[in-house]
């Protein structure tokens with residue numbers, strides 16, 4: 052997979068040089084290219100934003116600069132374009148799985164009050180463009196959102212995770228864990244400050260362990276994410292005697 056990121060803060064993406072994503076880049080599984088938007092700003096101040104039409108606070112990123120940058124980066128190609136924005140569709144594990152199936156992604160990182168809306172309009176005629184939010188809070192720019200999305204997508208690519216099974220067991224993963232968060236996890240020592248690991252996990256009985264884990268996942272989902280629990284099959288909740 053190729054990923055292009057256009058931003059006025061390319062250094063924000065240094066974390067993509069390390070850990071899982073860094074190794075996937077070294078192996079060639081992932082080809083991440085970060086571009087400085089200002090390279091396509093031609094005035095002496097390399098300005099990329101201006102005051103919003105209609106007035107109001109903040110600044111809006113200029114369409115000309117973005118148009119030149121995107122045209123230069125994609126050429127005649129047609130990557131799937133993702134624009135992080137607080138007003139976008141929610142980024143979910145399902146969307147991460149979908150994006151992980153794409154051969155080429157282009158992330159357009161806006162800052163300030165956003166990118167002139169004609170940029171999405173322009174490229175929606177030629178590319179699949181998704182405006183995507185990572186949560187209901189305000190960031191200074193899209194860079195952090197892109198880091199979140201690249202990590203969530205990158206770890207789903209073949210060979211990136213040491214054990215492909217863990218992607219299946221992930222919280223929210225489609226299939227058995229859909230609308231469920233993961234339950235508690237434990238490792239050695241078996242007793243720590245007088246606190247013991249649940250016996251079932253030491254039993255070696257895989258069926259019982261699987262049932263216990265699912266029960267714990269249900270309990271935690273009901274406790275921490277009641278809105279997800281509400282989506283679960285009521286039979287599952289009754290069977291596990293779940294009380295909100």
Ligand SMILES: Nc1ccccc1-c1cnco1
Nearest residue numbers: 135136137184185190192193
């Ligand atoms: N607040 C923001 C500002 C700029 C670009 C993205 C965001 C964002 C994305 N998801 C939540 O917030």
